[in-house]
Amino acid sequence: MAAEMLEKKACITGIGQSEIGRRLYRDPLELTIDGCLAAVEDAGLQISDIDGLSTYPGMAIGNPGFSGASATEVHDALRLELNWFDSGIETSGQLGSVIKACIAVGAGLAKHVLCFRSVFEGSAQGAGGRQSIGSDGGSGFRASGPLSWTLPFAAPSAAIWIAMFAQKHFHEYGTTREQLAQIAINARKNAGLNPNAIYRDPMSMDDYFGARMISEPFCLFDCDVPCDGSTAFVVSHVDHAKDLRKPAIQVEAVGTALHGRPSWDQFDDLSTMATRDAGAHLWTRTDLTPADVDILEAYDGFSFLTLSWLEALGFCRPGEGGPFVEGGQRIARDGELPVNTHGGQLSAGRLHGHGFLHEACVQLRGEGGARQVEKQPEVAVAAAGGGNTCGCLLLTRR
Amino acid sequence: MTDSETPPPFRILPRLTDLNRDFWTGGEHGELRFLRCQDCGTRIHPPVSVCHKDHSKNVKADAVSGRATVATYTVNHQMWMPGPEVPYVVAIVEIEEDPTIRLTTNIVGCAPEDVYIGMPVEVVFEKQPDGDDAIWLPLFQPAAEKA
Numbered sequence A: 001m002a003a004e005m006l007e008k009k010a011c012i013t014g015i016g017q018s019e020i021g022r023r024l025y026r027d028p029l030e031l032t033i034d035g036c037l038a039a040v041e042d043a044g045l046q047i048s049d050i051d052g053l054s055t056y057p058g059m060a061i062g063n064p065g066f067s068g069a070s071a072t073e074v075h076d077a078l079r080l081e082l083n084w085f086d087s088g089i090e091t092s093g094q095l096g097s098v099i100k101a102c103i104a105v106g107a108g109l110a111k112h113v114l115c116f117r118s119v120f121e122g123s124a125q126g127a128g129g130r131q132s133i134g135s136d137g138g139s140g141f142r143a144s145g146p147l148s149w150t151l152p153f154a155a156p157s158a159a160i161w162i163a164m165f166a167q168k169h170f171h172e173y174g175t176t177r178e179q180l181a182q183i184a185i186n187a188r189k190n191a192g193l194n195p196n197a198i199y200r201d202p203m204s205m206d207d208y209f210g211a212r213m214i215s216e217p218f219c220l221f222d223c224d225v226p227c228d229g230s231t232a233f234v235v236s237h238v239d240h241a242k243d244l245r246k247p248a249i250q251v252e253a254v255g256t257a258l259h260g261r262p263s264w265d266q267f268d269d270l271s272t273m274a275t276r277d278a279g280a281h282l283w284t285r286t287d288l289t290p291a292d293v294d295i296l297e298a299y300d301g302f303s304f305l306t307l308s309w310l311e312a313l314g315f316c317r318p319g320e321g322g323p324f325v326e327g328g329q330r331i332a333r334d335g336e337l338p339v340n341t342h343g344g345q346l347s348a349g350r351l352h353g354h355g356f357l358h359e360a361c362v363q364l365r366g367e368g369g370a371r372q373v374e375k376q377p378e379v380a381v382a383a384a385g386g387g388n389t390c391g392c393l394l395l396t397r398r
Numbered sequence B: 001m002t003d004s005e006t007p008p009p010f011r012i013l014p015r016l017t018d019l020n021r022d023f024w025t026g027g028e029h030g031e032l033r034f035l036r037c038q039d040c041g042t043r044i045h046p047p048v049s050v051c052h053k054d055h056s057k058n059v060k061a062d063a064v065s066g067r068a069t070v071a072t073y074t075v076n077h078q079m080w081m082p083g084p085e086v087p088y089v090v091a092i093v094e095i096e097e098d099p100t101i102r103l104t105t106n107i108v109g110c111a112p113e114d115v116y117i118g119m120p121v122e123v124v125f126e127k128q129p130d131g132d133d134a135i136w137l138p139l140f141q142p143a144a145e146k147a
Helices: A028-043 A071-077 A096-106 A121-126 A145-149 A158-173 A177-191 A205-210 A275-285 A303-312 A321-325 A344-348 A354-365 B021-029
Strands: A010-017 A052-055 A084-087 A112-120 A213-215 A228-237 A249-255 A295-298 A379-386 A389-397 B032-037 B059-064 B067-076 B088-095 B098-107 B120-128 B135-142
Touching (some): A028 A071, A028 A112, A052 A071, A177 A205, A228 A354, A249 A354, A275 A303, A275 A389, A303 A379, A354 A379
Parallel strands (some): A295 A379
Antiparallel strands (some): A379 A389, B067 B120, B120 B135
């Protein structure tokens, strides 16, 4: 007997976001609670209905502002009574926490799991001038773990690591900066219709090429914008999703695979990334195909990652992401596959993967307002991550 | 060696361990060293005390030629931290003896615009003087013409 695909027992019943801004200088736990309460209310539930909690990455690690609140802090702040909870960074991309929540409700560990992701990188990095690695002089500090293989070579940023994947793609397939620019320009166009987006002024091809270079082939507009904000979801078991406030969004399948080495520089194929494995995995868990998908909300921490997801998810063949986005019409809101309809992280702010899932739900519900895709989408993919950490969800309107 | 008159740039250095010491200090003897399974010959990087192929614990560092190929690279223009002057090249190179073993490194000894994918390179060590814990960073420069 085939194993049961537990994620199909899960649906998203509530979505919520806090205030989002470039630099809010607000308590990140308060932002988190704002997002969580909004999601619970949106579902038409009470806090006392919540019996599960899941977050990425949990306890503060990494760059300043990377983690706005831990599971423990939210657990206690809301006095939740939980049957299941989880957090951690070693999972299938930033949405791994939501995927785990789907499995948890499918397994009966919880009925309603509150999922959240909070960042306050805008404020944390803006406070007292730009804080950068080594700015304390680095005296005595020595790197260990994965970073010890890149920091000594002045390669501290994902911008550099992913630029090298992009460069390989350019070399192997003839991908161009003009093509990559379409992902940034499309995001900005959509952000113009999203009142919560950070950057909303139109961007032209000239603007793109006028931006300063960061790490070739990436210029400033290929890199997302740090911000403050919290995104939250309620993931419910389908049996407990009836008669709630909003129509539930069904989880049809998830993609979690990572077959290549879990490493930025040792991954077997430098023109793809872990997107390749997670994207292919998704289609092994559903009868739907890429042709059934109406909208794609795909990670753009760097523009190239969206292109990588387009290929990984089979919307075009490997290497054909450049021609696919060329001219921008195909990925526009009125194109054959609208992409990043809220403005992505490039223009709407780095909510770290969770903004894409939020937008997929908004669009599937038809709540997009000025940016709503005109022909009501029925099927969406939300995909997050890049490099060596990726995951994705296939969603449908119930 | 890069110009010995110029002090090396500030770099965040790796913490030395029994497992990685050969890699980071082999340059003292002009050698690029990787852990290698003494039973099946598989090279292991980053260093782990167990061979991923046959799970033997009989692993020991030995030297490779230092020749490699640029698998991909980027010319970095952003000053992220104190370090080499921008722009500088960050590359992933594949070592000649086993192209599945890669290093993130810097390409030195040529203009950034002269670096290309497929470029043959060879190791050059940058000693970071740090007392007893000195390390020899393996950087790469254009390979000398083969005779």
